[in-house]
Amino acid sequence: MxxxxxxxxxxxxxxxxxxxxxxVILLRRLGINPVYHEEQTCCGQPAINAGYQKxxxxxxxxxxxxxxxxxxxxxxxxxxxCTVKYHYPELFENEPEWRRRAEELAPRMxxxxxYLVDVLNxxxxxxSFAGKVTYHExxxxxxxxxxxxxxxxxxxxxxxxxxxxxxxxxxxxGFGGEFANNFPDISESMVKDKVENYLxxxxxxxxxxxxxxxxxxxxxxxxxxxGKKAMHLANFLAPNGREGQ
Amino acid sequence: MQQxxxxxxxxxxxxxxxxxxxxxxxxxxxxxxxxxxxxxxxxRFTERLVEETGVVYRVQNNQGALEKLxxxxxxxxxxxxxxxxDDVLATLDLPAWGKRNDVTVMTPHDxxxxxxxxxxxxxxxxxxxxxxxxxxxESGTLGLIHNxxxxxxxxxxxxxxxxxxxxxxxxxxxxxxxDQVFGNLKPLPSQFLFITGPSMTGDIQGVLFKGMHGPRKxxxxxxx
Amino acid sequence: xxxxTEQFTAAVKRELQNARSRAFLKVMxxxxxxxxxxxxxxxPNIDAAQAYGAAIRQEAMARxxxxxxxxxxxxLANGAKVFWARDAKEAxxxxxxxxxxxxxxxxxxxxxxxxxxxxxxEILSKNGVEPWETDLGEFIAQQLHRPPFHIVGPAINVAVxxxxxxxxxxxxxxxxxxxxVQLGYAARLxxxxxFHHVQMGITGVNMAVAETGTIINVENEGNxxxxxSSPKTQVSVMSLEKVVPTMKDALHMIRLLxxxxxxxxxxxYVSMDSGPKKKDEIDxxxxxxxxxxxxxxxxIYQDLKARDALRCIRCAACLxxxxxxxxxxxxxxxxxxxxxxxxxxxxxxxxxxxxQDLYRATTLCGACKSVCPVGIDHPSMFLYYRxxxxxxxxxxxxxxxxxxxxxxxxxxxxxxxxxWLWNLGIRMVRPLINKDVHDGxxxxxxxxxxxxxxxxxxxxMAAKTFHDRWKEIKSREAQxxxxxx
Numbered sequence: 001m002x003x004x005x006x007x008x009x010x011x012x013x014x015x016x017x018x019x020x021x022x023x024v025i026l027l028r029r030l031g032i033n034p035v036y037h038e039e040q041t042c043c044g045q046p047a048i049n050a051g052y053q054k055x056x057x058x059x060x061x062x063x064x065x066x067x068x069x070x071x072x073x074x075x076x077x078x079x080x081x082c083t084v085k086y087h088y089p090e091l092f093e094n095e096p097e098w099r100r101r102a103e104e105l106a107p108r109m110x111x112x113x114x115y116l117v118d119v120l121n122x123x124x125x126x127x128s129f130a131g132k133v134t135y136h137e138x139x140x141x142x143x144x145x146x147x148x149x150x151x152x153x154x155x156x157x158x159x160x161x162x163x164x165x166x167x168x169x170x171x172x173x174g175f176g177g178e179f180a181n182n183f184p185d186i187s188e189s190m191v192k193d194k195v196e197n198y199l200x201x202x203x204x205x206x207x208x209x210x211x212x213x214x215x216x217x218x219x220x221x222x223x224x225x226x227g228k229k230a231m232h233l234a235n236f237l238a239p240n241g242r243e244g245q
Numbered sequence: 246m247q248q249x250x251x252x253x254x255x256x257x258x259x260x261x262x263x264x265x266x267x268x269x270x271x272x273x274x275x276x277x278x279x280x281x282x283x284x285x286x287x288x289r290f291t292e293r294l295v296e297e298t299g300v301v302y303r304v305q306n307n308q309g310a311l312e313k314l315x316x317x318x319x320x321x322x323x324x325x326x327x328x329x330x331d332d333v334l335a336t337l338d339l340p341a342w343g344k345r346n347d348v349t350v351m352t353p354h355d356x357x358x359x360x361x362x363x364x365x366x367x368x369x370x371x372x373x374x375x376x377x378x379x380x381x382x383e384s385g386t387l388g389l390i391h392n393x394x395x396x397x398x399x400x401x402x403x404x405x406x407x408x409x410x411x412x413x414x415x416x417x418x419x420x421x422x423x424d425q426v427f428g429n430l431k432p433l434p435s436q437f438l439f440i441t442g443p444s445m446t447g448d449i450q451g452v453l454f455k456g457m458h459g460p461r462k463x464x465x466x467x468x469x
Numbered sequence: 470x471x472x473x474t475e476q477f478t479a480a481v482k483r484e485l486q487n488a489r490s491r492a493f494l495k496v497m498x499x500x501x502x503x504x505x506x507x508x509x510x511x512x513p514n515i516d517a518a519q520a521y522g523a524a525i526r527q528e529a530m531a532r533x534x535x536x537x538x539x540x541x542x543x544x545l546a547n548g549a550k551v552f553w554a555r556d557a558k559e560a561x562x563x564x565x566x567x568x569x570x571x572x573x574x575x576x577x578x579x580x581x582x583x584x585x586x587x588x589x590x591e592i593l594s595k596n597g598v599e600p601w602e603t604d605l606g607e608f609i610a611q612q613l614h615r616p617p618f619h620i621v622g623p624a625i626n627v628a629v630x631x632x633x634x635x636x637x638x639x640x641x642x643x644x645x646x647x648x649x650v651q652l653g654y655a656a657r658l659x660x661x662x663x664f665h666h667v668q669m670g671i672t673g674v675n676m677a678v679a680e681t682g683t684i685i686n687v688e689n690e691g692n693x694x695x696x697x698s699s700p701k702t703q704v705s706v707m708s709l710e711k712v713v714p715t716m717k718d719a720l721h722m723i724r725l726l727x728x729x730x731x732x733x734x735x736x737x738y739v740s741m742d743s744g745p746k747k748k749d750e751i752d753x754x755x756x757x758x759x760x761x762x763x764x765x766x767x768x769i770y771q772d773l774k775a776r777d778a779l780r781c782i783r784c785a786a787c788l789x790x791x792x793x794x795x796x797x798x799x800x801x802x803x804x805x806x807x808x809x810x811x812x813x814x815x816x817x818x819x820x821x822x823x824x825q826d827l828y829r830a831t832t833l834c835g836a837c838k839s840v841c842p843v844g845i846d847h848p849s850m851f852l853y854y855r856x857x858x859x860x861x862x863x864x865x866x867x868x869x870x871x872x873x874x875x876x877x878x879x880x881x882x883x884x885x886x887x888x889w890l891w892n893l894g895i896r897m898v899r900p901l902i903n904k905d906v907h908d909g910x911x912x913x914x915x916x917x918x919x920x921x922x923x924x925x926x927x928x929x930m931a932a933k934t935f936h937d938r939w940k941e942i943k944s945r946e947a948q949x950x951x952x953x954x
Contacts, residue, residue, distance in 0.1 A: 051855030176832025184920030219925030384734035433743035448606035459691025
């Protein structure tokens with residue numbers, strides 16, 4: 001069985017571990033053996049975003065040590081993958097050896113839907129769902145990684161599912177990490193608009209590939225529209241079920 | 246002295262700054278207008294200018310142009326106009342046309358100084374009539390070289406601008422025109438101008454309308 | 470122009486309550502974005518066209534001193550006079566002196582953001598030269614004493630009722646009307662008189678062409694043409710980054726500017742001046758003064774990363790696509806430049822200390838970067854400013870961060886580089902985070918997270934992290950229970 005290294009973002013590890021579990025189930029179902037390095041901690045994005053370069057460099061070095069020998073690394077997140085691919089080389093402008101290692105790791109990093117469609121050449125994972133769904137295009141996945149067709153292909157291949165359009169699907173949901181807490185007025189305005197568009201789409205479920213967006217949109221739904229749900233694509237494709245022996 | 250030191254200081258700071266290496270320019274595919282025939286260009290020009298509410302007529306020759314002009318004068322109720330003395334209009338003898346059609350035709354040369362010309366073109370001219378040095382199919386644009394026979398305010402101050410353009414002056418894209426103006430002319434014209442349709446604005450609540458400070462209406466008569 | 474960049478949070482609160490701004494922002498930017506898409510579609514390859522624009526502006530910045538010298542040489546050969554000014558004070562004094570020497574009582578102005586940066590209007594009017602903004606939006610903003618709401622349409626959000634009242638009071642309008650077309654006509658009549666008799670006109674510069682010594686202005690209204698052509702004296706102010714190498718480069722940039730800005734193929738007028746009028750011309754300026762102003766840009770130029778900010782051509786595509794601008798509008802940014810480009814430029818011109826919120830009030834969504842015709846990487850610039858701020862970098866006036874934040878990241882990185890400490894920290898922090906859990910959900914939390922919890926819940930921190938669960942999966946597998954999650 002082919003191995004792939006699993007990179008689980010902090011948001012998933014701490015608050016949404018079922019996304020990680022679904023990722024594992026999905027990969028196993030497709031004949032891939034997920035390998036999880038227990039030494040992994042955090043990619044360092046919070047430090048980069050806050051401008052703490054020294055700390056970010058240390059986090060990046062730890063990450064590269066943990067994942068540096070893996071042939072391929074897959075993650076159910078876009079922003080963390082972008083951090084490793086694009087920000088790590090920049091962090092090591094003055095350390096050529098680390099820069100080289102970062103540049104070598106970059107092409108081996110994959111967001112989950114990107115991995116399934118582009119690497120495994122899979123669109124139908126054998127899932128089914130009767131109902132209408134709509135898809136939110138997370139910023140780092142769409143604009144950072146150029147990934148947009150892949151999640152939609154996977155969604156459309158789910159039996160019984162109808163993918164309906166989401167107005168302003170490409171518009172940011174207002175998460176932005178610390179932005180949501182530090183500029184709450186603006187963030188709320190943005191997530192409110194996103195949710196309004198979801199509600200008017202006629203979909204039963206909002207799907208997305210970014211845990212941060214899920215915390216933001218899901219958190220707003222939980223407080224204000226408890227009946228409406230948002231879900232990570234991994235959970236949509238591999239609903240909690242037990243893998244056979 | 247202060248001037249000199251300001252200049253020196255600024256340039257010095259720029260020159261001693263870290264250098265950047267230049268990458269070669271990326272490829273740029275040519276614009277589709279470059280492969281157009283003259284008729285196609287005329288069609289594109291007309292399409293684009295009409296999109297901007299410009300009015301475009303096509304006539305065969307100077308005779309046709311003068312007849313069309315008379316039509317326009319009647320329709321717009323023109324009694325007094327300001328006209329350029331550029332090479333296109335020179336072949337039309339507009340003062341004579343004016344006499345035939347009961348329209349007072351003024352030219353900038355009628356005025357002894359800039360202030361009296363300015364008064365007339367602001368207050369008295371109901372329309373400004375010019376030729377054009379170039380037309381550009383890409384966007385329905387006219388190109389005017391300003392000089393002693395192409396005063397600037399003629400196509401600007403009156404509320405109506407009428408331009409008469411021989412079709413041979415049609416070009417596909419701006420670069421062709423600019424080659425001819427800035428590549429060839431010495432000295433360079435004090436002002437070269439691209440005009441695309443009437444003046445307009447959307448500055449009040451985004452509501453677009455024509456006729457802000459410049460002409461509200463542009464009529465082009467293509468000849469040939 | 471008054472600098473209010475430090476009142477961002479208060480301004481945001483105010484603007485989010487402003488129903489008129491909100492209604493406007495729901496409609497206008499999407500319309501402009503649609504027009505932009507249509508306008509750009511006339512390029513055979515949009516990405517190539519934008520990349521070429523970036524290459525032109527990159528070259529212009531890389532060769533800036535030599536291009537400025539070439540521009541000056543050619544402009545002088547055309548008969549223009551070229552002045553240089555290190556800062557706003559020098560620039561304002563130069564222009565004021567030119568006006569006083571010529572006995573000028575008032576000037577008409579074409580839209581020029583750099584003159585707003587300079588505060589030129591205040592200096593002129595204090596010294597007996599009345600400045601009349603003639604771009605309709607600038608005119609309204611000037612008369613209402615309001616900062617610009619959008620860099621292209623500065624008063625585009627102002628209610629027609631307010632415009633009507635303004636024009637009745639100050640623009641000789643006789644009949645009240647709410648029709649924008651009629652209001653525009655009233656402004657035309659009022660300002661026409663100014664154009665008719667003006668002796669000195671002041672414009673900005675969109676592009677200065679080094680190859681020919683030509684300055685180029687783009688506009689739709691005709692006020693810049695009138696400002697250039699009616700008076701005897703023309704003063705055109707350019708910040709030093711406006712230069713481009715060749716006329717062909719300028720044309721490509723103008724295509725990009727028009728299409729990115731309003732979706733037009735070309736603005737109604739593109740006027741290209743190479744010197745004052747010739748002796749035998751009856752209109753146009755007898756004297757053309759070109760003022761090249763620095764005002765902080767040579768400082769930006771020293772920093773290779775910051776230098777990219779100078780590529781900006783003020784097209785406003787980033788404003789129209791920005792989800793934050795789309796919520797708050799232009800006033801909150803507090804100065805002449807708003808939206809993402811203002812967030813990039815204001816910190817460099819005013820200092821990181823005075824613009825703390827500007828480079829933080831972004832989700833780094835990257836929409837701005839994706840539409841920029843000159844390839845500015847706005848998110849990367851914001852991260853750069855934040856890192857300079859953390860360091861307290863004196864060049865950019867970094868302020869340093871609160872010690873509680875510094876302590877947090879010290880502790881955080883200790884744990885990030887040691888998995889055992891990381892996992893221990895998680896176990897220790899869990900009961901604190903989950904203090905007020907109900908039904909697996911946290912609705913409130915003590916501490917600095919009030920911003921989140923105002924309108925959002927958070928799932929409880931999982932009793933078993935993924936890390937814990939993985940260990941269980943592995944141990945079950947090892948004990949021969951088969952692989953299950």
